[in-house]
Amino acid sequence: MDFAISVHNVSKKYGTLLALDKVNLKVEEGKLFALLGPNGAGKTTLLRILTTQFEPTSGEAFVLGRNVVTQGEELRELISYVPQEMSVWTDISGYENLLIYSKIYGLSAEERKNAIRDSLQLMDLTEAANRLVSTFSGGMIRKLELACAVMIKPKILFLDEPTIGLDPATRKTIWEKLKALNRESGTNVFFSTHYMDEAELYADEIGIINRGKLIKVASPDELKRSVSSDLVTVESSSEVSRSAASHLRKLRDVSCVESKGNTLEISTRSSEESLGAIVKSLLSDKVVIKRIATHKPSIDDAFLRYAGTKGSAQDTGRLSELKRIRERIRRG
Amino acid sequence: MKLNEYLRVILSMIELEIRRIMHDRTELYLRAVQPLLWLLVFGPIVGSFHSIPTGNIPYTDYIMPGVLAQSTTTVAIFFGLVIIWERESGILKKLVASPSPDFAIVAGRSMAAGTRALFQAVFIIPFAVLMGVKIFPNPLYLISALILVFFASSGFASLSILIASILKTRERFMGLGQVIILPMFFGSNALYPVNSMPPLLQLFASVNPMTYIVDALRGLLITGNISQLPLDIVIILIFDAVLISIASLNFKRIIE
Numbered sequence: 001m002d003f004a005i006s007v008h009n010v011s012k013k014y015g016t017l018l019a020l021d022k023v024n025l026k027v028e029e030g031k032l033f034a035l036l037g038p039n040g041a042g043k044t045t046l047l048r049i050l051t052t053q054f055e056p057t058s059g060e061a062f063v064l065g066r067n068v069v070t071q072g073e074e075l076r077e078l079i080s081y082v083p084q085e086m087s088v089w090t091d092i093s094g095y096e097n098l099l100i101y102s103k104i105y106g107l108s109a110e111e112r113k114n115a116i117r118d119s120l121q122l123m124d125l126t127e128a129a130n131r132l133v134s135t136f137s138g139g140m141i142r143k144l145e146l147a148c149a150v151m152i153k154p155k156i157l158f159l160d161e162p163t164i165g166l167d168p169a170t171r172k173t174i175w176e177k178l179k180a181l182n183r184e185s186g187t188n189v190f191f192s193t194h195y196m197d198e199a200e201l202y203a204d205e206i207g208i209i210n211r212g213k214l215i216k217v218a219s220p221d222e223l224k225r226s227v228s229s230d231l232v233t234v235e236s237s238s239e240v241s242r243s244a245a246s247h248l249r250k251l252r253d254v255s256c257v258e259s260k261g262n263t264l265e266i267s268t269r270s271s272e273e274s275l276g277a278i279v280k281s282l283l284s285d286k287v288v289i290k291r292i293a294t295h296k297p298s299i300d301d302a303f304l305r306y307a308g309t310k311g312s313a314q315d316t317g318r319l320s321e322l323k324r325i326r327e328r329i330r331r332g
Numbered sequence: 333m334k335l336n337e338y339l340r341v342i343l344s345m346i347e348l349e350i351r352r353i354m355h356d357r358t359e360l361y362l363r364a365v366q367p368l369l370w371l372l373v374f375g376p377i378v379g380s381f382h383s384i385p386t387g388n389i390p391y392t393d394y395i396m397p398g399v400l401a402q403s404t405t406t407v408a409i410f411f412g413l414v415i416i417w418e419r420e421s422g423i424l425k426k427l428v429a430s431p432s433p434d435f436a437i438v439a440g441r442s443m444a445a446g447t448r449a450l451f452q453a454v455f456i457i458p459f460a461v462l463m464g465v466k467i468f469p470n471p472l473y474l475i476s477a478l479i480l481v482f483f484a485s486s487g488f489a490s491l492s493i494l495i496a497s498i499l500k501t502r503e504r505f506m507g508l509g510q511v512i513i514l515p516m517f518f519g520s521n522a523l524y525p526v527n528s529m530p531p532l533l534q535l536f537a538s539v540n541p542m543t544y545i546v547d548a549l550r551g552l553l554i555t556g557n558i559s560q561l562p563l564d565i566v567i568i569l570i571f572d573a574v575l576i577s578i579a580s581l582n583f584k585r586i587i588e
Contacts, residue, residue, distance in 0.1 A: 048425070051429040052429060053425060053428050053429055053587060054584065054587075054588060073433075076429060076430060076431040077431045079429070081425070081429040082422075082426070083422030083426060084422065085420070085421050086421045086422060087421060087422035087423050087425070087426045088423070089348065089352070089423065091352050091355055091356055092348070092351050092352055092355060096348075100344055100347065100348045100351075103340065103343075103344040103347070104427075104430055104432055105430065105431065106340055106431075132355065148426075158429075
């Protein structure tokens with residue numbers, strides 16, 4: 001078995017709304033995979049199909065070689081799922097939450113003791129363990145949810161927007177812990193997010209999803225490279241001559257030079273390597289440089305190119321989703 | 333899935349409920365107010381008219397099992413609110429993605445409600461005794477009555493989970509909860525004998541599970557006459573089995 005997840009032509013309809021449109025995807029074992037897309041893109045729907053919560057309208061999906069529809073029972077023993085919304089009981093303590101979950105999953109008394117202790121430690125919750133969850137901050141609640149999920153040592157961890165509404169520092173700690181877990185135990189992490197930076201920093205592979213369609217799957221580097229080359233912008237005190245621009249075009253690695261009045265936009269394979277040559281050429285043409293800036297393509301650019309829309313600008317999220325995010329932010 | 337795995341999930345859910353009750357008992361105290369008013373105010377006043385044929389039993393004693401049944405099933409009927417809260421948070425999604433079968437989740441949550449109802453009964457019975465209600469002096473009968481309260485409330489909790497999975501929102505649920513509880517209470521033998529009702533209401537009472545619960549509790553707690561008990565138990569167990577099954581078949585609908 002080579003793939004942790006393989007999805008073939010999966011579609012999901014809610015009434016007339018097509019939430020997923022013939023999605024095809026393969027994720028290798030041991031990978032951190034990010035499903036990147038705006039609210040309402042179909043991320044949650046795909047996650048919930050993969051975690052056997054409901055069946056696709058058409059198509060087939062396999063997780064760890066098991067069919068999510070016909071072998072759901074077997075599969076549920078091997079995976080963990082953390083929904084986007086809060087998913088712990090708030091009127092009991094953090095420790096009690098882990099205890100009840102471990103009992104539901106059927107861990108033996110001895111396994112239970114170790115598993116609870118280890119997962120509390122991993123998520124830095126040992127000290128707060130006996131406090132009521134209603135006194136926890138948003139970040140602590142998220143860590144407790146992750147502790148519940150890792151406690152049962154799943155082969156794949158499905159996380160729906162794991163850091164939504166959390167402050168940057170907490171986001172960073174949570175990701176470092178998930179990265180470490182992935183590195184040490186080889187646990188697959190399959191997560192959805194609409195934070196570009198998170199996908200770029202922490203995922204081995206990114207799947208861009210928009211309006212139910214999975215548009216592109218690639219590593220963060222590949223994605224960035226595939227969209228455009230680096231851009232060097234030069235501002236001069238006066239209009240740049242045509243000959244200066246044509247000299248630049250002859251430089252190695254420079255693919256395109258656009259001149260707009262006092263500004264030049266130079267596309268190059270690598271801005272670090274070409275910058276010296278560009279400046280030298282401009283100086284020899286007596287161009288007075290007022291300002292020079294370089295821009296590397298980001299995942300935002302890739303997203304814009306493939307999804308045809310800004311990641312955050314298009315917000316078709318439902319009211320309930322908005323309420324949940326607000327709730328998280330309030331808690332955090 | 334083997335039987336012991338079902339049992340394991342059910343016991344975990346009951347343990348969860350006991351832990352919640354240990355952390356916060358406010359709901360139990362507040363819910364105890366209403367049954368106490370029935371026993372403290374309604375019972376003695378209506379009893380003083382001697383207008384309801386209760387045999388040789390004082391009226392407050394007569395309604396005590398009914399009040400007990402009503403207040404414990406109320407706890408169960410409103411348990412659906414917990415399920416709706418768990419739907420709005422992500423808990424139900426997580427449970428559905430866990431290895432526990434839907435049937436065990438529904439049965440477990442229902443019996444958790446049964447456990448909560450049992451705590452309620454443990455409040456009401458001693459209070460009734462303090463008020464002078466004569467409980468039938470047989471500890472075995474008392475224990476049987478508590479077991480009966482547990483299973484009856486679990487059945488009503490399944491009904492509540494079923495309703496929650498259809499209605500899905502708190503507001504609708506609150507409305508329907510009231511619509512169910514009062515007719516069931518008044519359309520039973522809780523406050524007056526069934527044969528004193530108009531024929532149409534008698535017919536309703538004969539299909540109303542509350543009638544059988546009250547009858548069994550009255551036999552066990554007050555009169556000591558348990559000739560009807562086997563029938564009552566069969567009806568209550570059928571009620572439980574049917575509702576837990578329907579509610580678990582419907583359960584996935586709640587998270588869609």
